[in-house]
Amino acid sequence: MNPSRRPLYFDDLHVGDKFPTASVTVTEAEIIAFAQLYDPQPFHTDPAAAPASLFGRLVASGWHTAALTMRLLVQGEFQLAGGSVGLGVEKLEWPRPVLPGDTLTVVTEVVEKRPSSSKPDRGLVRARSTTFNQRQEPVQRLSALLIVLCRPA
């Protein structure tokens, strides 16, 4: 928890720490607008064609779910000094789709931390961020390796 949203340094993070975010409600219009720009497939852009698709209805692009999750993270309690900079994503799963009207929230847990072997001013943190809908069902599981600055001496 970090309700003050003060920037967290590597030294402030402990395995098992959990950080919540605010929530966001996704509209059908936003789902379609994102998909028209970045994932133009009928099950993301066309409410009339979506019922005949693999999903059976209009659903958000998984990349839209990922982008909304990032916004919640950036504005939530998991505020890292130097910003939220990922070295890479080790897992990104969408166990169920996001539907128009869904309200999303994210919980991030620190899973591992280790000092950088090459740069003494920073460390690496493995964080697991799970995105839930309003029924507390996971819609995305993200595991990422982040660069976090050490507190200046």
Add this chain to the structure above:
Amino acid sequence: MNPSRRPLYFDDLHVGDKFPTASVTVTEAEIIAFAQLYDPQPFHTDPAAAPASLFGRLVASGWHTAALTMRLLVQGEFQLAGGSVGLGVEKLEWPRPVLPGDTLTVVTEVVEKRPSSSKPDRGLVRARSTTFNQRQEPVQRLSALLIVLCRPA
């Protein structure tokens, strides 16, 4: 290769097959617009503040790179029957940032395929999509497990 962009069924895909996309050039305005909506951090939104950041300059959000990659894939030669539907992403790395003015293109390689154990009308395909900038440097490596329909009998 699939220059006709006809929909590919599970039966049409072979390990080692490679599929290119068109290219897209990313502007500073688009980098900022995406980040203001989905990754509002100064090194993605503020050309004046970015030089003092970990990146040292304005760079695209990795999620923006991922979204642009998805658009190139959807419009490229790797056209799957039923659409491009990911079960999940097994790896997503950003070995270097995307900068304003960069031109991106994607190559997808089929790495593995296996029939679905539960549904005889489909299979699973592991695909590796690498996004390159105009200097042929990789800016994103994506490995995903996709659901692909079998050709109807």
